[in-house]
Each structure stands twice: as C-alpha cells, then as structure tokens.
Amino acid sequence: MSRIQLLELFLQRPYAMSHAELEASLPGESNRITLYRNLRLFLEKGFLHRVMDEEKGVKYALCAAHPYRSHATDHVHFKCRKCGITRCLEEIGIPAIPLPAGYEPDEIQLLVSGTCVRCQPHAPRNE
Secondary structure, X not given: OXXXXXXXXXXXXXXXXXXXXXXXXXXXXXXXXXXXXHHHHHHHHOOEEEEEEOXXXXXXXXXXXXXXXXXXXXXXXXXXXXXXXXXXXXXXXXOOOOOOOOOOOOOOOEEEEEOOOOOOOOOOOOO
C-alpha cells in the first residue's frame, strides 16, 4: 500500500473513513503500521483531518477546501444513521464558543446525526 494509493482512495470517496475501513478498501495486504504512519503524515501535511465518530472512534477525511495546509476551519460533520457515512459539511462553519478564562481551544468538532439526502425516501439521487 503506497501513499499514492491511499490518497487516491480518499479522492474517490468523498466521506470520512475509519482505519478499519481504509484497511479493507486498500488493494492487497495492507500493513497496519504503514497505514498509521501514512495517515499521521497526511494529517501533519494538512491533506487529512480527524473526524470523531460515536461508534468507530476516529475517522479521517480529505481536506478538500484547504489541501495545502492544516485544516483551517472548524466545520460540521454529518453522520447518516442509515448508511453510516460521515461527510464534511465545510460550508457550515462552527461559531466561536466563549470559554472561561485560561481555556484555549485547539479544535472544535460538531457531529450531527440523522438521515442523509441519499437515504431519505423520495430524495433526489444526484448528489
């Protein structure tokens, strides 16, 4: 499993994936340690960002809006309870949250759960 294969997988699938989902999706035998190292490198370089998931812990998603630097904007993630896919909703920012003196946030994550447009009955299928 090469870094190029991993990046191509993220480009093909516009949603967040867990380590297990990535392992299962990559061709051939994937080395768990190599995958972790590549994910860490992509996080450091700003190609990916972490998405917290209530069921599978951490998922990873491509930084589509800011591919050249760390994920610069906190945004909403939406998890469909029917299909299980978690998507970035980068067009919806998270407002600043006033914290008590002495607290400095590094990151804010907001996960909204519900039914995505593809899983709703009578919803348009072209997303």
